[in-house]
Amino acid sequence: AQKITQTQPGMFVQEKEAVTLDCTYDTSDPSYGLFWYKQPSSGEMIFLIYQGSYDQQNATEGRYSLNFQKARKSANLVISASQLGDSAMYFCAMREGLFSGGYNKLIFGAGTRLAVHP
Amino acid sequence: GAVVSQHPSRVICKSGTSVKIECRSLDFQATTMFWYRQFPKKSLMLMATSNEGSKATYEQGVEKDKFLINHASLTLSTLTVTSAHPEDSSFYICSARERIFYGYTFGSGTRLTVV
Numbered sequence: 001a002q003k004i005t006q007t008q009p010g011m012f013v014q015e016k017e018a019v020t021l022d023c024t025y026d027t028s029d030p031s032y033g034l035f036w037y038k039q040p041s042s043g044e045m046i047f048l049i050y051q052g053s054y055d056q057q058n059a060t061e062g063r064y065s066l067n068f069q070k071a072r073k074s075a076n077l078v079i080s081a082s083q084l085g086d087s088a089m090y091f092c093a094m095r096e097g098l099f100s101g102g103y104n105k106l107i108f109g110a111g112t113r114l115a116v117h118p
Numbered sequence: 119g120a121v122v123s124q125h126p127s128r129v130i131c132k133s134g135t136s137v138k139i140e141c142r143s144l145d146f147q148a149t150t151m152f153w154y155r156q157f158p159k160k161s162l163m164l165m166a167t168s169n170e171g172s173k174a175t176y177e178q179g180v181e182k183d184k185f186l187i188n189h190a191s192l193t194l195s196t197l198t199v200t201s202a203h204p205e206d207s208s209f210y211i212c213s214a215r216e217r218i219f220y221g222y223t224f225g226s227g228t229r230l231t232v233v
Contacts, residue, residue, distance in 0.1 A: 035221075035222070037224075042226075043156075043209055043211070043226065043227040043229070044224065044226050044227065045162075045211065045213075045224035045227075047221065047222075050221065091161065091162065095222075105152060105164055105167055106152065106164075106213065106222050107164065108161045108162045109161065110160075110161045111160075111161050113159075
C-alpha cells in the first residue's frame with residue numbers, strides 16, 4: 001500500500017531564507033508521481049510541483065524545487081527566498097500507477113505548517 | 119487552466135437534514151472525481167472515488183449510505199451528506215482528473231457545520 005510521511009508538523013523560516021520540507025514515501029509500484037500542494041487558511045489546494053518516478057531531473061517551478069532521491073524514497077520540497085505569503089500548510093502527495101491510465105487516487109501526507117517570519 | 123467549481127463554500131444545516139455539495143469541472147471532462155474530508159489542522163482523508171456513470175468506490179470506514187456520491191456526467195459530481203449530525207461537521211473538498219492528464223484539480227472546498 002502506498003504511504004506518505006511528513007515528519008515536520010511545523011517549520012519556521014526567516015523571510016528571504018530557504019527552507020526544506022521533508023517528505024518520504026513508500027510504494028512497491030515502480031511508476032508513481034509525487035506532488036506538493038500548498039493550502040493557505042482559505043482552504044484551497046494550490047498545486048506547486050510534480051515529480052514523476054522516471055523523471056531524470058529534479059523538478060523546479062520558480063522558487064520551488066523538489067529534491068528527489070529515489071533510492072532513499074524521499075521527495076523534499078525546497079522553497080527558496082521565502083516570502084510572508086508562503087505561510088501555509090504544505091502537503092506531499094503520491095499517486096501510483098502513473099502510466100496505467102487508470103483512476104488512481106492521490107494520497108496525502110500529514111502536512112507541514114510553515115510560518116515565515118519577517 | 120483546468121478549473122473545478124465547488125458549491126456551496128459554506129453551509130450550516132440542522133441535525134437530521136441532508137446537504138448536497140456539487141463539484142463541476144468547467145473546462146474539461148472529469149472522468150474521475152475524488153472526495154476528501156479534512157478535519158481542522160489535519161490532512162486530507164480520501165472518502166471515495168467516483169468514475170462517470172458508475173458507482174463510487176468508498177474507502178474503508180466511510181459509510182456509503184451516509185455519504186452518497188453521484189457522478190452522472192463528465193462535468194458534475196455531487197456528495198450528499200444524509201441525516202447529518204454534528205460529527206459530520208468538517209471541510210469537504212473535491213478533486214477532478216482527466217484521463218490523460220497527470221494532474222489533479224481541486225475545488226475550493228465546502229465548510230459544513232451541523233448544528
